[in-house]
Amino acid sequence: xxxxxxxxxxxxxxxxxxxxxxxxxxxxxxxxxxxxxxxxxxxxxxxxxxxxxxxxxxxxxxxxxxxxxxxxxxxxxxxxxxxxxxxxxxxxxxxxxxxxxxxxxxxxxxxxxxxxxxxxxxxxxxxxxxxxxxxxxxxxxxxxxxxxxxxxxxxxxxxxxxxxxxxxxxxxxxxxxxxxxxxxxxxxxxxxxxxxxxxxxxxxxxxxxxxxxxxxxxxxxxxxxxxxxxxxxxxxxxxxxxxxxxxxxxxxxxxxxxxxxxxxxxxxxxxxxxxxxxxxxxxxxxxxxxxxxxxxxxxxxxxxxxxxxxxx
Amino acid sequence: xxxxxxxxxxxxxxxxxxxxxxxxxxxxxxxxxxxxxxxxxxxxxxxxxxxxxxxxxxxxxxxxxxxxxxxxxxxxxxxxxxxxxxxxxxxxxxxxxxxxxxxxxxxxxxxxxxxxxxxxxxxxxxxxxxxxxxxxxxxxxxxxxxxxxxxxxxxxxxxxxxxxxxxxxxxxxxxxxxxxxxxxxxxxxxxxxxxxxxxxxxxxxxxxxxxxxxxxxxxxxxxxxxxxxxxxxxxxxxxxxxxxxxxxxxxxxxxxxxxxxxxxxxxxxxxxxxxxxxxxxxxxxxxxxxxxxxxxxxxxxxxxxxxxxxxx
Numbered sequence: 001x002x003x004x005x006x007x008x009x010x011x012x013x014x015x016x017x018x019x020x021x022x023x024x025x026x027x028x029x030x031x032x033x034x035x036x037x038x039x040x041x042x043x044x045x046x047x048x049x050x051x052x053x054x055x056x057x058x059x060x061x062x063x064x065x066x067x068x069x070x071x072x073x074x075x076x077x078x079x080x081x082x083x084x085x086x087x088x089x090x091x092x093x094x095x096x097x098x099x100x101x102x103x104x105x106x107x108x109x110x111x112x113x114x115x116x117x118x119x120x121x122x123x124x125x126x127x128x129x130x131x132x133x134x135x136x137x138x139x140x141x142x143x144x145x146x147x148x149x150x151x152x153x154x155x156x157x158x159x160x161x162x163x164x165x166x167x168x169x170x171x172x173x174x175x176x177x178x179x180x181x182x183x184x185x186x187x188x189x190x191x192x193x194x195x196x197x198x199x200x201x202x203x204x205x206x207x208x209x210x211x212x213x214x215x216x217x218x219x220x221x222x223x224x225x226x227x228x229x230x231x232x233x234x235x236x237x238x239x240x241x242x243x244x245x246x247x248x249x250x251x252x253x254x255x256x257x258x259x260x261x262x263x264x265x266x267x268x269x270x271x272x273x274x275x276x277x278x279x280x281x282x283x284x285x286x287x288x289x290x291x292x293x294x295x296x297x298x299x300x301x302x303x304x305x306x307x308x309x310x311x312x
Numbered sequence: 313x314x315x316x317x318x319x320x321x322x323x324x325x326x327x328x329x330x331x332x333x334x335x336x337x338x339x340x341x342x343x344x345x346x347x348x349x350x351x352x353x354x355x356x357x358x359x360x361x362x363x364x365x366x367x368x369x370x371x372x373x374x375x376x377x378x379x380x381x382x383x384x385x386x387x388x389x390x391x392x393x394x395x396x397x398x399x400x401x402x403x404x405x406x407x408x409x410x411x412x413x414x415x416x417x418x419x420x421x422x423x424x425x426x427x428x429x430x431x432x433x434x435x436x437x438x439x440x441x442x443x444x445x446x447x448x449x450x451x452x453x454x455x456x457x458x459x460x461x462x463x464x465x466x467x468x469x470x471x472x473x474x475x476x477x478x479x480x481x482x483x484x485x486x487x488x489x490x491x492x493x494x495x496x497x498x499x500x501x502x503x504x505x506x507x508x509x510x511x512x513x514x515x516x517x518x519x520x521x522x523x524x525x526x527x528x529x530x531x532x533x534x535x536x537x538x539x540x541x542x543x544x545x546x547x548x549x550x551x552x553x554x555x556x557x558x559x560x561x562x563x564x565x566x567x568x569x570x571x572x573x574x575x576x577x578x579x580x581x582x583x584x585x586x587x588x589x590x591x592x593x594x595x596x597x598x599x600x601x602x603x604x605x606x607x608x609x610x611x612x613x614x615x616x617x618x619x620x621x622x623x624x
Contacts, residue, residue: 170482171552171559173566175574232555236548240483243544247483254485262487262574 012212014205016245023212027069030209033200034066041184043195044152050074051150051192053141054105056090056218058210059156061097063198065215067154068103074154076105077144079137082117083223090218097216106148113140114293116300124299129224138194139283139293145192152187158198158206163248164233166255176286179263182256190282202248203234324524326517328557335524339381342521345512346378353496355507356464362386363462363504365453366417368402368530370522371468373409375510377527379466380415386466388417389456391449394429395535402530409528418460425452426605428612436611441536450506451595451605457504464499470510470518475560476545478567488598491575494568502594514560515546 003010003022013020014029021029038044052067054060054076067074078094081087091107098105111117114136121136122129141153162181169177187193198206210217225231240247277284278291285291290298315322315334325332326341333341350356364379366372366388379386390406393399403419410417423429426448433448434441453465474493481489499505510518522529537543552559589596590603597603602610 171563173563173570175570236552240548251483251485258485258487 012208014208016202016205016241016249018245026208026212030062030201030205031066031070033205034063034197035070037183037200038070038195038197041182041195043154043184043193043197044072048073048151049149050152050154051141051145051148052076052154053137053156054078054094055156056093057156058203058206058215058217059158059161059198061093061156061215061217062206062209063154063156064097064103065213066209067197068101074103075148075150076103077141077148078105078107079113079140080107080109081133081222082109082111082119086218086220086223089220093216093218106144108140108144110136110140113144115297120300121296124296124303128228130222130228130230133224136293139291142190142192142283150192152193152195154195154197156198156206157196158201158203159248159252160203160234160237161230162196162199163237163252164230166252167233167237168229175263178259182260188284190277191284199252200249324520326520328514328517328553328561330557338520338524342374342513342517343378343382345517346375346509347382349495349512350382350507350509353494353507355466355496355505355509356384360385360463361461362464362466363453363457363460364388364466365449365468366390366406367468368405369468370515370518370527370529371470371473371510373405373468373527373529374518374521375466375468376409376415377525378521379509380413386415387460387462388415389453389460390417390419391425391452392419392421393445393534394421394423394431398530398532398535401532405528405530418456420452420456422448422452425456427609432612433608436608436615440540442534442540442542445536448605451603454502454504454595462504464505464507466507466509468510469508470513470515471560471564472515472546472549473542474508474511475549475564476542478564479545479549480541487575490571494572500596502589503596511564512561 001010001013001020002008003025004019005025005028006022008022010020010022010026012023012026014026017029019029044050050067050072052060052064052074054064056078064074064076076094076098078091080091094105095107097103114121118129118133118136122132125132127135144150145153162183165177166181168174169181183196183199185191185194201209209215237248237251276286276288278287278289278294280290280294283291283293287295289295313322313325313332314320315324315337316331317337317340318334320334322332322334322338324335324338326338329341331341356362362379362384364372364376364386366376368390376386376388388406388410390403392403406417407419409415426433430441430445430448434444437444439447456462457465474495477489478493480486481493495508495511497503497506513521521527549560549563588598588600590599590601590606592602592606595603595605599607601607
């Protein structure tokens with residue numbers, strides 16, 4: 001195979017683009033995909049301080065390197081979930097990368113930040129732990145963004161993640177999630193802007209990227225993600241992509257272009273949603289009084305006061 | 313296993329409803345599903361004459377028996393596609409059923425009705441033959457409904473067909489098709505009402521129905537349907553249904569309930585669409601001048617006049 005740019009021999013192929021790249025031009029390809037998506041969706045303004053959530057996995061570690069190389073002012077934040085050896089390894093990977101590359105990093109323990117452990121929180125909700133972890137970390141990162149004076153929160157969600165989420169939302173017609181699914185969620189009262197700069201890169205491209213540039217990552221999946229429905233949807237979408245190349249990209253970006261305009265049509269409901277904020281912390285919520293996190297915290301504290309602390 | 317109604321032993325199980333039925337109560341179950349969907353979507357009015365398109369397959373043959381048993385005034389119409397032995401067998405199955413049950417039936421040849429064969433039409437369009445056949449037969453059945461003085465056209469599309477069509481429309485965000493996908497399309501200028509009374513029954517239930525009541529059907533699939541994308545989507549949906557029972561029903565009826573209201577929001581575009589009719593035959597069309605069928609006919613006739621009849 002030859003690099004489609006410089007014609008030098010290479011073994012880095014990207015079937016989705018029907019292309020192969022040498023190391024230099026693969027790097028260029030990846031940076032271009034990210035830089036174009038940032039520009040198209042007006043994700044980052046000049047002088048913005050970007051809080052990047054880094055887990056230690058291929059996507060966020062890759063995003064860290066990419067955004068830094070693109071010259072953005074990135075502050076990486078790692079939240080240790082307290083999942084034993086897996087979390088310890090993850091924290092280590094993140095710390096070593098920051099040190100070696102002399103990059104700013106803040107590390108927190110989930111339990112110290114939230115006031116309770118993820119395992120304990122799970123006993124008080126029917127949400128699967130993956131989804132619970134996502135909700136709680138989004139909440140904590142938003143609070144940290146204010147404390148650390150950041151203008152925008154970036155996460156490592158890639159095209160495969162967005163497609164799997166979209167497929168699940170479509171199969172269950174989760175209209176609330178469909179309305180909010182977008183590569184950028186603009187800032188509003190109490191909420192920092194949220195962006196997904198890897199929206200045009202796949203799992204495969206990100207794996208290839210971190211491997212090619214020797215970025216250390218935690219190879220194993222989070223032990224709590226086993227059997228997650230998103231894996232099942234990813235399998236369906238990967239099979240579809242093999243059968244009909246370009247399917248994933250069309251599914252996600254077609255959704256943004258073609259369906260999205262219809263979902264913004266009912267302004268009334270949107271307006272109603274905008275008006276509700278948590279009475280405790282001010283976070284935007286669809287609930288009547290307290291947001292999901294404050295309500296959860298209250299349940300956990302009530303349990304502690306009544307003496308049942310078996311969940312700790 | 314026992315029938316959930318009368319507790320008599322049976323081997324007719326319907327996993328989607330987590331139920332088993334004896335022959336009598338399975339019949340009742342099927343009639344109830346159809347009768348409820350007809351009522352919910354106001355498909356058939358009292359004294360309506362129903363034109364039912366019958367291919368000879370399990371769905372339309374089952375629908376013939378079901379609608380007749382429910383007491384509707386059904387005129388079955390079979391269009392012989394001219395696909396050699398397969399089409400001959402299909403016509404035969406349909407004729408024998410009508411004769412044995414003393415039911416009204418009209419049989420036509422596709423070529424005589426359209427003025428050209430399906431094979432010939434295919435050379436003038438990029439549509440896959442399955443989709444071309446569907447489009448042309450919808451057109452011909454609509455014309456026949458006027459000629460035969462019928463008020464409504466019923467087809468044998470079942471829940472699996474609708475789900476596969478929906479999945480394809482969603483993966484490609486075919487907004488035009490999504491707007492029109494519904495168990496009933498109301499009558500309007502030049503168009504007879506169209507209904508899908510099997511929308512709540514699956515492939516599996518229809519197979520079980522014709523087997524249980526010894527309805528003769530053409531067992532083989534149409535030779536031109538091999539490799540059709542809809543089969544691929546059905547496989548995905550069947551796997552999904554096995555993993556998460558109820559998925560198909562939720563996907564289709566959730567779409568009708570939750571997404572549909574958004575799609576009707578842009579009245580302007582709908583209005584624009586309503587105004588266009590074919591200059592030749594008056595059929596509703598999204599095209600500028602002639603509808604797809606009249607434009608196709610013109611192409612074929614031009615070819616015949618210029619002497620190139622190799623496509624016959």
